[in-house]
Amino acid sequence: xxxxRLALYGFVLEDGTEQxxxxxxxxxxxxxxxxxxQWSDGATYCTPFSTRVVYSDASCTAEVARMSPVVTVPVGxxxxxxxxxxxxxxxxxxxADAIRVARWVEARLAA
Numbered sequence: 001x002x003x004x005r006l007a008l009y010g011f012v013l014e015d016g017t018e019q020x021x022x023x024x025x026x027x028x029x030x031x032x033x034x035x036x037x038q039w040s041d042g043a044t045y046c047t048p049f050s051t052r053v054v055y056s057d058a059s060c061t062a063e064v065a066r067m068s069p070v071v072t073v074p075v076g077x078x079x080x081x082x083x084x085x086x087x088x089x090x091x092x093x094x095x096a097d098a099i100r101v102a103r104w105v106e107a108r109l110a111a
Contacts, residue, residue, distance in 0.1 A: 005029045006046055011093060019093070069095040071102040075109045 005028050010020035027034045027046050034046035069090040078084050086105060090098025 006034075009033050013093070068092050069098040071098050073102045073106045073109070075106075 007026045007028060008020050009024040009026045010018055012018055025034050025036060025046050026032070027048070030048065032048050034048050036044055037047045038044050039047075070087060071090070072085045072087045074083060074085050076084050086109075088098060088102055088105065090101070
């Protein structure tokens with residue numbers, strides 16, 4: 001079964017359209033997504049997405065989302081003049097929805 005362990009990663013949208021990411025792979029042997037990366041030894045490996053995780057705490061122990069769209073909306077300035085923002089985490093593969101909600105939040109907070 002040589003050559004069947006890695007496959008391009010993709011999914012089907014609600015409207016039936018197939019979405020394939022040309023740089024994202026699925027490792028059938030490990031059962032997880034991976035990305036081709038060159039390591040320090042010069043070899044190329046399909047590295048799991050374990051580093052692409054969003055955490056809700058500074059100690060990085062409470063995992064919130066993996067591969068979900070994240071949008072930061074500027075909301076003004078704090079008492080010292082530093083910029084403030086709100087980060088929104090959307091549902092997996094729903095980037096357009098996350099942007100739509102971010103625009104809604106931005107419009108409401110600008111008022």
